[in-house]
Amino acid sequence: MEHEAWIVPLKLRHPFGISRGTASELPTVLLRLGSGPHLGLGEAAPVRYLGHRAPDLLADLSALCTRLPEPDPGDMSRGSPPAPPPVRAALDVALWDRSARAADRTLRAELDLRSPPVLATTASQTSYTIALDTLEAMAERAAEASHLPQLKLKLGRDPAFDREALLRVAAAAPHARLRVDANGGWTFAEARTLLPLFHAHGVEFIEQPLARGQLAALARCGAASPSALRRRGRQGPESLLALRVCVDGINIKLMKCGGISPALAAIATARREGWRVLLGCASSRIGLAAAASLAGRVDELDLDAHMLTLDDPVPPGSQRELSPGLPAWPGPGLGLPTRW
Numbered sequence: 001m002e003h004e005a006w007i008v009p010l011k012l013r014h015p016f017g018i019s020r021g022t023a024s025e026l027p028t029v030l031l032r033l034g035s036g037p038h039l040g041l042g043e044a045a046p047v048r049y050l051g052h053r054a055p056d057l058l059a060d061l062s063a064l065c066t067r068l069p070e071p072d073p074g075d076m077s078r079g080s081p082p083a084p085p086p087v088r089a090a091l092d093v094a095l096w097d098r099s100a101r102a103a104d105r106t107l108r109a110e111l112d113l114r115s116p117p118v119l120a121t122t123a124s125q126t127s128y129t130i131a132l133d134t135l136e137a138m139a140e141r142a143a144e145a146s147h148l149p150q151l152k153l154k155l156g157r158d159p160a161f162d163r164e165a166l167l168r169v170a171a172a173a174p175h176a177r178l179r180v181d182a183n184g185g186w187t188f189a190e191a192r193t194l195l196p197l198f199h200a201h202g203v204e205f206i207e208q209p210l211a212r213g214q215l216a217a218l219a220r221c222g223a224a225s226p227s228a229l230r231r232r233g234r235q236g237p238e239s240l241l242a243l244r245v246c247v248d249g250i251n252i253k254l255m256k257c258g259g260i261s262p263a264l265a266a267i268a269t270a271r272r273e274g275w276r277v278l279l280g281c282a283s284s285r286i287g288l289a290a291a292a293s294l295a296g297r298v299d300e301l302d303l304d305a306h307m308l309t310l311d312d313p314v315p316p317g318s319q320r321e322l323s324p325g326l327p328a329w330p331g332p333g334l335g336l337p338t339r340w
Contacts (some may be wrong), residue, residue, distance in 0.1 A: 017132035019156025019185025033094035040098030042090035092259025156185020184211035249276035285314035
């Protein structure tokens, strides 16, 4: 398939810290698939903790686009080629975008037509992330975002720090609903100690309290936690079934599950299990627009990437204003221009 792929470094508004480290710049790989009026956009954003590197993803993506015939949207979830999930996601999103543009429909309308939602929702506001940093910096950023309805707090450093960070953020943004993501930074004993405290301070749910692979311990946390627990779905929907009795919901990211097609299947699995679905995204405007096309199928949104970067090259670029509403893109497909 004719294509063009290249690496873009995304500078971040603030250092973005999580329990596994801090970054000031996140490289990503952008894709134009097709030619002439039949173009589709995609993106392969590296998942750092899985060891992805942008140059490797670029090479894998170019090789995949070169050797594959012309698949249809949805084919990537059936017998997906052996490639890292972000590479499969880039191709999958570009195919969906190209299909929707050819039909002169928005991507959301195209998805609704070809794969009607199991349960329609009205999720329309995103949370805003307060990354792990010094206590003073986290409180300052919470104060800047105190007008927003939902804040997501990155924690997982150590119990004493995490307690104090929660208290300071809550004091700086007293009207915001709080959510916590520990990024697997707690031990089982730490999680059992912190979960009741966070519930007492109104935390709605906690993502990834424990490191990957600790399903039995996660189930014990879930049974004892007054707050809901969420787990990220990084593989296909079949891997989600191992989370039964462990969580009440999942966080889906296109770069971790392999694109829109497997995300649709994962959402359908979640609905059958009675789980709530959180949709996340760490990418440029391309990945953000792709994730936003699923907003009518999920319960909560964590689509704030456009407010966390400084120099997104994809029009309309990074957004300086902090606002809860999802960006609206006019036009068919992703709604983004194919050339800039």
